[in-house]
Amino acid sequence: MDRAKFYRLMAGTGELDYELYLETPKLLALQKPYEALANPDELQFQIVHQVEELWMKLAAFTILEIDEHMEAGRTHRVVTLFRRCHMIMRLMTEQLGLLETMSPKEYQEIRLQLGNGSGQESPGFRVMLQMPPLLWTTFEARYLTGAGRTVEDIYDSGYAHDDAYVVAEAMIEFDELFQKFRAHHLFLIHRSIGLGSASLKGRPVELLQAGTRHRFFPALWEIRHAMTDSWGGTYGRVRDSLSAKD
Numbered sequence: 001m002d003r004a005k006f007y008r009l010m011a012g013t014g015e016l017d018y019e020l021y022l023e024t025p026k027l028l029a030l031q032k033p034y035e036a037l038a039n040p041d042e043l044q045f046q047i048v049h050q051v052e053e054l055w056m057k058l059a060a061f062t063i064l065e066i067d068e069h070m071e072a073g074r075t076h077r078v079v080t081l082f083r084r085c086h087m088i089m090r091l092m093t094e095q096l097g098l099l100e101t102m103s104p105k106e107y108q109e110i111r112l113q114l115g116n117g118s119g120q121e122s123p124g125f126r127v128m129l130q131m132p133p134l135l136w137t138t139f140e141a142r143y144l145t146g147a148g149r150t151v152e153d154i155y156d157s158g159y160a161h162d163d164a165y166v167v168a169e170a171m172i173e174f175d176e177l178f179q180k181f182r183a184h185h186l187f188l189i190h191r192s193i194g195l196g197s198a199s200l201k202g203r204p205v206e207l208l209q210a211g212t213r214h215r216f217f218p219a220l221w222e223i224r225h226a227m228t229d230s231w232g233g234t235y236g237r238v239r240d241s242l243s244a245k246d
Contacts, residue, residue: 056124132216
């Protein structure tokens with residue numbers, strides 16, 4: 001197969017409207033030239049991480065929209081846009097599986113090209129870590145203190161499956177999906193360099209493990225066990241077995 005011919009075809013001409021609109025000449029030139037790749041898997045490595053940055057750019061942009069709509073109380077828009085973010089997080093997690101198709105040895109060859117770089121330096125990732133606390137402040141102002149309510153009221157004593165509840169559930173789903181992305185990334189590290197090694201900056205992988213235990217909206221997680229403990233005090237924490245009744 002004539003590789004040079006297909007490399008030219010993949011680059012396109014840059015003259016068609018589709019190419020001009022998407023700026024494909026610039027986009028397809030953002031990866032290393034084929035002849036400069038450390039190994040064939042390096043192209044995949046670059047593309048996956050570049051696409052991750054694009055997804056995080058879209059997610060961050062969408063979260064800014066969510067915050068504005070939440071502040072204005074436009075619940076339907078908030079939930080619809082959160083669904084977009086949920087889909088983005090699932091896509092980001094799913095595409096990490098591509099990197100599991102390369103061997104640890106091939107990854108080490110690519111790793112030498114990174115300098116001291118690591119995923120912790122991702123601009124998209126760093127921005128997304130900063131946004132949830134601000135989102136919580138807006139949720140609190142609109143649906144909690146601003147409405148004279150508490151998380152317990154929304155989920156239990158005043159439960160009505162209302163606007164506040166569906167927004168809270170959209171937030172916790174985003175939280176869950178983001179932490180699943182981090183956990184999947186941790187497994188990827190385990191497969192590529194091992195959890196007992198130091199990271200690219202010499203920091204232990206335990207730092208990444210600690211990140212997977214982080215929660216953006218702890219109050220929305222804590223209410224679940226608080227409710228269960230409360231119900232247990234009413235109904236009994238240990239109940240008669242169904243088989244004993246027989």
